Amino acid sequence: MKRRFLLVNSMIGLAFLAGSCGGEEPVDEVNEIVQDTVFAEDQFAALFEESPEVDYHLPSPLQVASIFKKSGLDYNAGSTNLTDNADNYTDKLKQKLNFGVYSADMAYCVMNDQSNEGRKFLTVITDLSEEIGMEAVFENKDLMDRFDANLEDKDSIEILMIDIHERTEMYLEDNDMQNEAAIHFAGAWTEGMYLGVYDFEKNPGKEGVGAQITEQMSILNNIIKGLKDPKNDGTDLGWLILDMEEIQAAFDEFDSVIAFEADENASELELTDEEYSSLGELVKALREKIIAV
Amino acid sequence: MxxxxxxxxxxxxxxxxxxTAANLTEFKENIANQKVEAKDALKPYRFDGSKITxxxxxxxxxxxxxxxxxxxxxDYRFSFNGKSLPNDVTVEIYDKDKTQSNRILLKSFSGIQGENIVVESSELNDTYKNKKSNATRLKRVFVNYQIPGIPGAQNKTxxxxxxxxxxxxxxxxx
Structure with a gap:
């Protein structure tokens, strides 16, 4: 503020001095310079922008898929979003959300040794990245070439997915677009939860998968917080935030959750069948909205 | 005239x-290199993302x-790189966020300025279980950077x- 005050005053002084030397329209020029300086000062301050006081790290889609896999989740053909839908996502929000959905689907396929299916999702993600201004992440086709060269090598494909995640992270940061990561992640989280719920309903009794569905709920509050970033204003996120808040509120009101939170010594949260069913219905309804064309 | x-x-x-913009561009480029260094220190663990504060x-x-x-x-690894610190900070890791008065300090270290320090979740889990009876595992941790005041620092500009x-x-x- 002190620097801005000095700069603005110096300029006004200079401009008046200049005006007294026979110039024209000094007042307009002073206003113009003051406006330019304020703008430049704002840009200057932005260069020294600080991280929020409280921040968080969300897990990558690959880690989420890996954790579900370790928890006993099986591959269910036909449970992922149809790749044909991608062309019909014409608004930016749907494109960003489904960029996340397809990222989760790709991770799910790769973790379950379905590389050929995974390749289809890489193609769709690449196409969507162009629509949402992130084509630089996938440029030069090197990722696709690497994928093709390593179709039979799961480890290499996983490393390639890590590269994609890292490139995406770097691109969003370099272009001051980190706020959009929450939108991608909202899609990826919903799809990951849906795939877990799908498997859990088809194969009841998989305690590990059920426990993982519960554990993934811990992320939701921070996703909602990320979606509410003021930089996301102007994106039609209201319905998504409301649906996610509804899921969070329903979860928080489950008797099992209330009892768990009240018991300082409780170690693992386990929902009842009814609670799993209720949570599953909410997740499925949200996923349906996100992937609808 | x-x-x-x-x-x-x-x-x-x-x-x-x-x-200033040039200096900050160089600062950002250095951070990109430090991220690579921090990532290398994770091996053989899988990279899951970064958070630059x-x-x-x-x-x-x-x-x-x-x-x-x-x-x-x-099992997780956390790689902290402090090579963009003009002064040292203290890193503290807790089981709960800073609004919780009963949170447990799991690890604290300083001397990160100019260094890359790796912390493993197994170490944090062991401390957690030692300090809290009946505890089985950590489900999240809260990293606090305690940033000291520096006399003469330019707060506003x-x-x-x-x-x-x-x-x-x-x-x-x-």
Whole structure:
């Protein structure tokens, strides 16, 4: 503020001095310079922008898929979003959300040794990245070439997915677009939860998968917080935030959750069948909205 | 004449702005390199993402907090790179966020300035179980950067002397 005050005053002084030397329209020029300086000062301050006081790290889609896999989740053909839908996502929000959905689907396929299916999702993600201004992440086709060269090598494909995640992270940061990561992640989280719920309903009794569905709920509050970033204003996120808040509120009101939170010594949260069913219905309804064309 | 003064001023401001922008660009490029170094220190764990915490040293103490999830008994590594710190900070890791008075301090270290330090979740879990009876595992941790006050720091109009960042890279055991 002190620097801005000095700069603005110096300029006004200079401009008046200049005006007294026979110039024209000094007042307009002073206003113009003051406006330019304020703008430049704002840009200057932005260069020294600080991280929020409280921040968080969300897990990558690959880690989420890996954790579900370790928890006993099986591959269910036909449970992922149809790749044909991608062309019909014409608004930016749907494109960003489904960029996340397809990222989760790709991770799910790769973790379950379905590389050929995974390749289809890489193609769709690449196409969507162009629509949402992130084509630089996938440029030069090197990722696709690497994928093709390593179709039979799961480890290499996983490393390639890590590269994609890292490139995406770097691109969003370099272009001051980190706020959009929450939108991608909202899609990826919903799809990951849906795939877990799908498997859990088809194969009841998989305690590990059920426990993982519960554990993934811990992320939701921070996703909602990320979606509410003021930089996301102007994106039609209201319905998504409301649906996610509804899921969070329903979860928080489950008797099992209330009892768990009240018991300082409780170690693992386990929902009842009814609670799993209720949570599953909410997740499925949200996923349906996100992937609808 | 008038236009000459105006041009002179605008030119002067542009130089100041460009110099600062150039310094900050270099600062960011250094961070990219530090991220690579921090990522290398995770091996053989799988990279899961990074969180770069930017701040400006001020005349008073500050705290920045980062929440990290630990899932399903997975082993994690956290690689902290402090090579963009003009002054040292203290890193504290807790089981709960800073609003909770009963939170447990799991690890605290300083001397991160100019260094890359790796912390493993197994170590944090052991401390957690030792300090809290009946505890089985951590489900999340809260990293607090305790940033000391620096006499003479420019609070309102920071310069490169005050500009700082800690690069934190997370990885998990596959």
């Amino acid at each position: 008038k236009r000459g003064f105006i041009l002179l001023f605008v030119f002067g401001f542009a130089i100041l702005f460009a110099q 930017y701040f400006n040293f001020k005349t008073y103490k500050q705290t920045k907090e980062v929440e990290i999830y630990l899932f399903n008994n997975t 920071p310069t490169m002397k005050e500009r700082a960042a800690v690069v934190l890279v997370m990885g998990y055991k596959n």
